Amino acid sequence: MSIKKPLHTIVVPSTDFTTEAFLDCAGVEPSILFGYELDEMNCLGGISFTKVSALRKRGERFCTPWHIEGAYDTLVEVEVARDN
């Protein structure tokens, strides 16, 4: 059975973003970035990943309840159980 471990929940709800969340793979550290407003100031927030060896993206429409539950606006580490 796979386990999801929450690591970080973003500072504002994604419904409050002032920009779309986007994946920035331009640098050496792929990042998920988004704009938000804090005390009437426009801010850029995000999560950067270091030492990335592979990357895979799943469109929202293909997400199952398992992908969403406990992971909404939250970075989770997924530990996949290997039975064999």
Added chain:
Amino acid sequence: MTIFKQLRLVCLLLLGLAWTTTLSFASVDVQSPTICGVSIGYDQAYASHNGYDAAPLRAWEDENQSALADTRASFGLEPGFIAAKAAGALDNAAFAQKTFSQTFSSGGRFAGQTIDDVAAGLRSGAMKPADVPIEFIVRDGNSLILNTRSAQALQQAGIPRSAWNAIDMTGDAAAQARLSGQLQRNGLTSQGILNPTGR
């Protein structure tokens, strides 16, 4: 009978069927304007070619057979028209987020457009309410709208909720999970919020 005569007969039968079907749809709209949402509901529920998933509606129908029979009898509706029930469900529907952006997301059908753009399209007739589907979920007796920006565009264009293209996603587990996350992150209960704020 030659092959051509057989073909002609088949074509005539098909044309006759199409004409009869169109006539019956039109008569419902004309005679009962209060339930004009039914034709939209029919399209979304049963036309397999239009891209909508009818499974949630069919599941709902299976669970509510007696209520459906009563409604059909009272309105004299064909089975497909029961989707009008879904359209009415939006009358008092709330939203699941406190704020919304003016621009639609790049992954959706209105990518790059603003709420004003879509509202203008609806007002001019370039776009019909059926082109702006509104997904909703019924939770704890409350209807919650999942497409906040689309709903804002329809409201801005002055389209009454009874004419919205409502799609019941209550039976969709992934949509339910998204709604739970959205409500929780916005600090809302299943009652949602009636008037989200635009940014």
